[in-house]
Amino acid sequence: MTGRAPFAADPATSRGREFPADDTVTRGPRGPYQRDRDRIIHSISFRRLRHKTQVFIAPDGDHYRVRLTHSLEVAQIGRVIARSLGLDEDLTEALCLAHDIGHPPFGHAGEDALDAAMEPYGGFDHNAHCLRTLMRLESPYCEFDGLNLTWELLEGLAKHNGPVSAPNWALAELDAAFPLDLREWSCLEAQVAALADDIAYDNHDIDDGLRAGFLDLDELLQLDFVAEQWRGVERRFPRAARERQLRELVRGQIGLMVNDLIGETRERAQGMASVAQVRGASRPTAAFSGPLAEAERQLKRFMYEKLYYHPEQLATAEKAREVTATLFAAYHADPALMGEGWAGRLDEAEPARSRHIADYIAGMTDRFAIAAYARITGITPEGLSNV
């Protein structure tokens, strides 16, 4: 097993939690990042990921990914990379498990609708909402709001897509309360978690897209990267059933991307003596090699064209946007529809009022949102689930 690298985040020197008294409570032998991971796993927003869209809205098929199974796959990939590079595995795992907690129902379609509804009040962004959920909306403790996670976990989530120069209102508000050095790179554990996210969905979306019949193997083979892997599969397993060959293809691609990432990152981190150097670097330290980065960009372009923006997917997305927008308008007109708890905590002054309604909707699972829409309008939305 690789020892701790000098550029790894070290739980012994964690910058601590927003509400520090919490750290004086000892609960068993767990370190701070282990406690972060455990708090995430036990949270309500983590459990809700099981009914939140990854690519397909409220899938009927049991084998399609949802945000929960995606997050578990990301965590598996992230841990492998972290261990190999000598990074903190607990922190990496916690970041992977938490990274999608801010997604509203219906994935990107729900997010677009909420962003439009919230436009006069600073918009809506799933990444900032992840922080808002973990720092303010989760409420398992009597003494403070949120899960009171470590600084390293929160900075890693805030910088999931790299340094942030223009935080939206939600992130700016949280950063003012617990400054996260948004303009620097995150620790390497978070950079690895972000790329583990890409490796997971690039590959499982191929698997799900083929299963659903939206993707076609012959078309996929126009991509050199996929074609090369496929030739290897056919050479090694010429007589295997097609379904098993496809599983081998996806497995092989994940392995190749993981190994490429480890190799390139190890090279970039060579000579780094601290996590401060990772944060202050002029470029990301975790990265794919040049050729693989280009192949991955091509794969993403292909997936947008053939799967994410497939006409049938665009049609379901349009319905999902309508459901989300209708819910927002209905709660705005009659907050009592949110139920006593949420309506009771409503601050009538804007922008707090709209933000509270957006928080309520963003916390919904796909099926909860569909049921709420049916209750309010008397109409059960048709054609949202297409697999």
Ligand SMILES: Nc1nc2c(ncn2[C@H]2C[C@H](O)[C@@H](COP(=O)(O)OP(=O)(O)OP(=O)(O)O)O2)c(=O)[nH]1
């Ligand atoms: N159906 C559908 N799925 C999409 C669309 N855009 C992205 N996806 C899927 C593809 C992946 O499984 C996943 C990637 O989006 P995420 O929100 O997880 O990551 P993204 O890189 O967009 O943002 P993030 O890294 O979380 O800040 O969502 C879309 O427009 N429609």
